[in-house]
Amino acid sequence: MGMSETSWNPTVLWSRPESERAGTPLLVLFHGYLSNEQDLMGLAPLLPPEFTLASVRAPQALGPGFTWFPLMQEADFSVEKVAASVGDVWAWLDTVKGNHSSVTLLGFSMGMAVATSALRHRPAEVAAVVGLSGFAIPAGGHPFFDDEATAALRPPVFWGRGDADFVIAPDKVVFTHQWLDGHAEAIKVEYPGMQHNINQEEMEHVSAFLREHVLDKRKDKAATPTG
Template identity: 70%
Template sequence: MTETTWKPVVAWSKPEEERAGTPLLVAFHGYLSHELDLLGLAPLLPAEFTIASVRAPRALGPGFTWFPLMHEPDFSVDRVTRSVADVWAWLDTVRGNHSSVTLLGFSMGMAVATSALRHRPRDVAAVVGLSGFAVPDDGDPFFDDAGTRAARPPLFWGRGQEDQVITPDKIQYTHEWATEHTDLTKMLYAGLQHSITQAEMGHVSEFLRGTVLAS
């Protein structure tokens, strides 16, 4: 286990005395949001899961961010990997209490979830990505894409047909990476912008029941 000075703020869906032995679903919010945002999805997900919604480490504007936006001059893959390494350092302190670890991310949070998967693919049961993307690795050895390809973990990727936030280059890269490295379930929702719908969460629940809970 690596050491980290980051002490994440985490919002839990269950009290501590009810978490032991349950499958853990770790939720990563989007840009300028916070840990309580995705906790609202808990009633739409299978009750078997304990949800841990994590606040990003960097305060910015009205909320928090995991790393700079990819078009900003201070963005780097190293910024992404440092953030994800801190996530894993925290996860290693709690995952032993749970039967499995599943990652869910919205928007930038999907980049965190997929990067965490790519670092330690054998330690993740499944990933849910909502209206988001995967980060090009630029050859950084932090990303174990060979191990990910060998494991072919289940990935649900849902996005809106009218999403104007996630740019076409990110969508293309994510599609190519996910198709090559994961067991991909891809859903495209007509009329949906950069958001999440109840119908989509129904599909997410089906995915989680058919992958994590079925095993």
């Protein structure tokens, strides 16, 4: 496995002290390019309070912040680097997820590429994904991405973006539409006039999505006798 036997010990900002996390649903936040773990914690008041939030700092320092891997248009980008970075994310998740009732992933911009890639590696272990102003990676058949298993499960994915967002290149947007159509139960919302950011209406949609696909499902499970 190489890098997945990780020595990476990420900087993580938690919304609750460790003593209050057991049994709560986990929502992992992945920030965008050149940002940091503080960035998405501002969303905390706009998200359902049942979740424990864990905002993770990307591994590579760059410019004013951090990155998960090189940008796709850069010469040193490779799907292998995405797989290594997301493999490390899973190695960390394995150390915390046993404490939680479910794992949901939320990413902004490049963080959406991380969240969807993590889903594609182990789709059965992720309750839902929220992608904000981001994209999915064209994996080119790389074995780290189990798109077959993902398509079989069709996990719930929310994808919100602004129609005035010119940061994410059109080909990435087209690929993400196609990938979601083939592999997920996707809710896609485009916000008129919104640029490369997040707005109040979008966060209301995200909260409703999380309630329906994660929190209510949990109640259903509790209410349904098995066997």
